[in-house]
Amino acid sequence: MIQRAYLDNNATTPTDPRVVDEMLPYFSEQFGNASSRNHAYGWEAKEAVDHAREQVADLIGANPNEIVFTSGATESNNLALKGLLNEGNHFITCATEHKAILDPAESLAAKGIDVEILPVQSDGLLEINELQKKISDHTRLVSIMMANNETGCTQPIKELSTFTHSNQGLFHTDATQAVGKIPVEVSDLGIDLMSFSSHKMYGPKGIGALYIRKGTKVGSLIEGGGHERGIRSGTLNVPAIVGFGKACELCKQEMREEGSRIKSLRDKLEQSLLSIEGTQLNGGKENRLPNVTNIAFSGVDSERLLLSLNGLAVSQGSACTSAVVEPSHVLKAMGIPDQLANSSLRFSLGRFTTDEEVDFAIQKVTEAVSKLRA
Structure with a gap:
């Protein structure tokens, strides 16, 4: 593993x-x-x-x-x-x-x-x-x-x-x-x-x-x-x-094939995490990049969740505002309540993401959410 x-x-x-x-x-x-x-x-x-x-x-x-x-x-x-x-x-x-x-x-x-x-x-x-x-x-x-x-x-x-x-x-x-x-x-x-x-x-x-x-x-x-x-x-x-x-x-040479592969991994990750009770997708499923999913974990503080994900690099939002302890302005503008915005994580996959890494992420997040809710 x-x-x-x-x-x-x-x-x-x-x-x-x-x-x-x-x-x-x-x-x-x-x-x-x-x-x-x-x-x-x-x-x-x-x-x-x-x-x-x-x-x-x-x-x-x-x-x-x-x-x-x-x-x-x-x-x-x-x-x-x-x-x-x-x-x-x-x-x-x-x-x-x-x-x-x-x-x-x-x-x-x-x-x-x-x-x-x-x-x-x-x-x-x-x-x-x-x-x-x-x-x-x-x-x-x-x-x-x-x-x-x-x-x-x-x-x-x-x-x-x-x-x-x-x-x-x-x-x-x-x-x-x-x-x-x-x-x-x-x-x-x-x-x-x-x-x-x-x-x-x-x-x-x-x-x-x-x-x-x-x-x-x-x-x-x-x-x-x-x-x-x-x-x-x-x-x-x-x-x-x-x-x-x-x-x-x-990118010009490899973008289409790469995007298809990444989207498949993203969908696998997203479907697994959304099967956890009390989760929701932030934003629509259409009209979006193939590599990103932003998920709210109701009842779980995203900062505490991040600290529980040893070895998994994900984020609460933009790296340029990661030092600011307040709800994402993007999620707030979409009408997402502060409580859910503060329970949200962004997962963004890339060229070198593997199936094993996605499985690792699913396991880590699932275990951490369960533990924090308990």
Whole structure:
């Protein structure tokens, strides 16, 4: 019997060994600065970055010159919002967004941006009617997360972007949890800007991207050198960019088969845990990622449950808010009572999850819930 299992892949994924192999030469052999244009070391680094940019763009159906490398999705979200919105602009987002959208929105509101936060239904989905009620000719930007990090709920992005464009607004999506797990084609979905990150798709941490549709003007947050077409200055992290590119290439090749296998494991885990008395699924069974389930264990405090799961890595919600002792804002926005929200755990499977790990998780959770209730 295995001794531990990692089912917290929405927090971060292990870097695929094939990605690590691709990165290694760029630490000490081909270590040049991609902005050094006077010698072969710099040329090699720039060539590697250009190739990675093509790999990243290919995964989402974009043009390479529409990809701006950042330190991750949080920076990409901040760049999209703060690089577009000015005092007097109207901005619309959603109550179940990641804090990397909600916190910048709060600071923008303090600077004179008119911020509107839309409610969601009990399954986590945003109704187009809610957007129709609030959007106006003054709406500069709408930002709706493609797939929720806590429940896996996937929003009707194409419908939302189409309506946004019909009102002359721009559409941004935080697709951090979606890219690499489900097919994402930016042109087909009508996306103007999209944030995503390497470490959610078996690439290294500290590197991400903002897709900016050609012709969309975004101001810079970081200045000093004019890197990334002047949108995001700073020496490029060549090893991480190379790893990001390779991770995207692997996702493009393996996503469909991988998603089917992971979904089968997720369903097995979910069915077993929901057979425990006093449990419920948070969110709908449809319109969600194949790797996530969020389950409430009535009458059991999730913190105590987590402490009882020796060797099993799961979470109460977003890793970015795990230090905050309060009910998940996502579950609360879906109308789930505080008591149940505080009894909920997120299980997120990944590329390297095995059947044995799922069996281990089922056994651990079942035993711990029984013991705590007793």
